[in-house]
Amino acid sequence: MGVDLFAKAGLHQAEAVLRAHGVDAFFRAAAERTGDSHVVIDGRKVLMAGSHDYLGLSTHPRVVEAAVQAVRRWGTTVSGSRPLSGSLVLHAELEERLAAFLGQEAATLTNSGFQANLALSALIGRDDLVFADARNHASLVDAARLGWGRVRRYRDLGQLRAQLAAAPAGTGRLILTDGVFSMDGDAADLHGLRALADEHGGTLVVDAAHDLGVLGERGRGLVEHCGLDDRVDLISVTLSKSLASIGGALAGPAANVNYLRANARPILYSVAVPPASAAAALAALEVVEAEPERRRRLWELAEGLHNGLRGLGFDTRPSTTPIVPVRFADMAAAGAFWAALFEAGVFTNLVGPPAAGTAMLRLTLTANHDETHLATVLEACDRAARRLGVPRVPDIPEVALTR
Ligand SMILES: Cc1ncc(COP(=O)(O)O)c(C=O)c1O
Structure with missing residues (x-):
């Protein structure tokens, strides 16, 4: 007898476990996009903080x-x-x-x-x-x-x-x-x-x-x-x-x-x-x-996001670029944080093994974002961490960007 080829572990299993905890993070379809700064998902307008449209050119x-x-x-x-x-x-x-x-x-x-x-x-x-x-x-x-x-x-x-x-x-x-x-x-x-x-x-x-x-x-x-x-x-x-x-x-x-x-x-x-x-x-x-100013903007926001998060006790090391990772103990903790941010109107990328070594959220702000967006993300992270009792790391040095 053969075995069920579809019974192997994969994203569907992580997804099922997360869903049981009320976290619905994958394949979320946007009904609308306003540049890469906001998307509308299930009737809710959320700030897109996970796009790789780094220079914001997809709507240029x-x-x-x-x-x-x-x-x-x-x-x-x-x-x-x-x-x-x-x-x-x-x-x-x-x-x-x-x-x-x-x-x-x-x-x-x-x-x-x-x-x-x-x-x-x-x-x-x-x-x-x-x-x-x-x-x-x-x-x-x-x-x-x-x-x-x-x-x-x-x-x-x-x-x-x-x-x-x-x-x-x-x-x-x-x-x-x-x-x-x-x-x-x-x-x-x-x-x-x-x-x-x-x-x-x-x-x-x-x-x-x-x-x-x-x-x-x-x-x-x-x-x-x-x-x-x-x-x-x-x-x-x-x-x-x-x-x-x-x-x-x-x-x-x-x-x-x-x-x-x-x-x-x-x-x-x-x-x-x-x-x-x-x-x-x-x-x-x-x-x-x-328009080299787009690249400058991307880096300004990256610096603000890294240092803002580090100041709040979220360790974004080893990143030195606009990809900003925040690690969690496991997928359950990362998933809960993802859901709290989504609730607060911020979309991030939830990733874990095998794509990443550990459970993490990956954030990026693009040249289409501004300081207000940055402040929204930082405030949402701070609030979510307070609500969920996420442990913070003290005295993280400021980022040394690869710029
Ligand atoms: C390092 C790296 N290489 C290649 C790819 C694949 O690129 P594409 O999405 O154009 O297939 C990605 C996509 O995320 C990537 O991160």
């Missing part, structure tokens, strides 16, 4: 208009993959602009950031080794699993160094890391990773999902912040956060990008980015460059 008039015009001109989808019937001049233009923006020779699009990372599996042959940060996003974890080679997970550079030193001669060594870790909000040590990659003949790929548009003088991301624009082998990009769209890309030296274009199955066998999404990302790229 230029971005919206570009998407509308693209639908009128090219329709809703291309219904084909890039190598066959799905390529538009719009895709080629976006690839060129992305590459130029990132200071790379070339870029190739995928239909999501997740797929951009899965495309990396085309690099991993039977004799190759993958070295993956233990806190990488699920899509990088799956990319490593999809490849044919063996995977080593490292927790710090010391462990990575030892793993690389033990790798048999003649093996390919692919090092995969988030640029900014999506749950904890801290940045990878790119200089350290580059040095190890150089020492051991490794290929370094950085996922810029949470740093593109956010970090660096011109918003090129962590590679720009670290002055390593020309020293990574590939940058993986999502269009879904700062670029206010949906889609992904891999950028780097032309030879590396061309290899992926010819071999990566998410590029070869899945539909191209829809016209509206490509046009929205192109317009968003222009706004990222034209």
